[in-house]
Each structure stands twice: as C-alpha cells, then as structure tokens.
Amino acid sequence: MAFQSLLAAQTKKKKEEKNQASFRKLAIPMMALGAGADIYSTHKALNRPGTYEKNPIYGERPGLGKMILIRGLGTAASTYLLDDVAKKNPKTAKIAAGLLSGLGMYIAHHNSKQGTKK
Secondary structure, eight states, X not given: OHHXXXXXXXXXXXXXXXXXHHHHHHHHHHHHHHHHHHHHHHHHHHTXXXXXXXXXXXXXXXXXXXXXXXXXXHHHHHHHHHHHHHHHOHHHHHHHHHHHHHHHHHHHHHHHTTTOOO
C-alpha cells in the first residue's frame, strides 16, 4: 500500500514537472515578447513631442531603465504565479499567458499611434 502511494506521488510530481516545462517553453517567451513590445513602444512614443505616460506607476516621463525594471518585475511575478498554476492546469496557465502577452501587444500598438498625425 505504501509503495502504491509513493508511486502515485512520484507519477503526479512527474506530470506536474512536465506541465511546467511545457508552460515555460511556450508562455515565458510570449510574455517576454509582449512586455518588450510595450517597453519599446512606450519609450519610442515618449520621444515624440506632446506625449506622456499615463500609467501612474511609471510617472509621466519614465526613463528606459525604470520601465524595464517595473515591467520586468511585473512579468516575472506573473510568470512565477502562472508557473505554479501550470502544475495542475497547464491549459489555463497558457491561456492566461497568451492573454497577458496579447495585452502587451495591444498596448504596444496603442503606443505606436500616440503623438502621430492622423
């Protein structure tokens, strides 16, 4: 009986590790790409006359280092939390990572239009 429960625990742990590895392979690069696009587009938009950052965490004229630090910490925290979710629900974690990445891309698209003539 003890052997069966030990075997079941090892099997469960291997499945969780496989789920996390799958999540890390797909989701972490997606989230990093979304964050990078947001940082790049924000930095580029802030170099245009009359534009400013609306995110109160950054302040109106954040430097590139501040943006990388804040966005990097946020992305790292999201990745850490979703990595834990991926143990038992890899599909949910991947969907959430995709939504966060998509949000970063949407913000980047929005930023690219700021300060330009229409």
